[in-house]
Amino acid sequence: MVLLTLLAAITVGIVRMRNLFAVVVLGGIYSFLMASVMIVLDAVDVAMTEASVGAGISTVLMLAALHLTKTEEAVPTHTPLLPLFVAVATGIVLVFGTFALPSFGVAETPMNMHVAPYYLQNSIPDTSVPNVVTSVLSSYRGFDTLGETTVIFTAGIAVLMLLKGKRELKPGPKRRRIRR
Amino acid sequence: MILAAATLAVLVALLLGVIRALRGPTVFDRVLAANAIGTGAIMLLALIGFLTGRPEFLDIGILYALLNIIGTLAVLKFFRYGDLSHPGGEEPGDA
Structure with missing residues (x-):
């Protein structure tokens, strides 16, 4: 797969790059390529989230x-052998775990046998929402989604309070920082 | 058939963009490559939408275009003013 090769190339580039600004730009590229991979896998909603969060918001936040x-990353003081070993071992374990997964698109898996047929057949008469994913999220699991929204809302309020408190603590002219 | 050929061409364009992003000597090359890759991703999205017979993907392509603009704007503003919360409008030298 061409896209995965490009992803791997970008990852190596991110790891080897010392200029953090270039790393931010490469991270945005990585997110767009990842979103393309998601589209190829027919997960358009996940791709949309990846593009908006990865390429949009996190680029802005990283720049801020x-x-x-x-801008320049510090030279590491120790050899990266142990983290490399941990990362490779984790990757091997994860790849080993995928061998137990059913192959892509098989209908007789527990995931597709449990409640998915009910949702697919009854979502229109039950909720009259044309999109099945939306009907599951907002109707069948409405309380779950309500809880998630509450959590995110609370986090947003907390962040806003933190930012506001910081501004009140430091009155007076804003200190000038060294550019770049 | 022509859609598949176009998809291949877009993939080649993405490859070229990635090469430029990895090798580009200055940051501006990388920003430009990021923009081009974002555009390539939009075209890939549209092409795959038509290949699989679902042209509704075009709406999501519009969203990608908006995000692309936001990312590039943030990078360029950072470069010009060194600060994202700068109101802009004047030259950075006399601020």
């Missing part, structure tokens, strides 16, 4: 964080 720190 980059404003507070240096």
Whole structure:
């Protein structure tokens, strides 16, 4: 798969790059390629989330964080052998775990046998929502979605309070920071 | 048939963009490559939508285009002012 090869190339580039600004840009590219992979896998909603969060918001947030720190990454002081070993071992375990998964698109799996047929057949008469995923999220699991929304709303309020408190603590002219 | 050929061409374009993003000597090359890859992703999305017979993917392509603009704007604003919360409008030298 061409896209996965490009993803791997971008990842190696991110790891090897010392200029953090370029790393942010490469991260945006990675998100767009990842979204393309999701589209090829026919998961358009996940791809949309990946593109909006990965390429949109996190690029902006990373740049805002980059404003507070240096642009060049510090040279590491220790050899990365142990983290490399841990990462490779985790990857091997994960790949080994995928051998037990059923192959893509098989109908006789527990995931497709349990409640999915009911949703697929009854979502229109039950909820009259044309999109099955939307009907599951907002009707069948409505309380679940309500809880998630509450959590996210609370987190947003907390972040807003933190930002506001910081501004009240430091009155007066804003300190100028060194550019780049 | 022509859709498949176009998809291949877009994939080649993505490959070229990635090469430029990895090798590009300056950051501006990388920003431009990121923009081009975003555009390539949009075209790939549209082409796959037509290949699988679901042209509704075009709406999501519009969303991608908006995100692409946001990312590029953020990068360029950071470069010009060194700060994303800068109101802009004047030259960074006399601020």
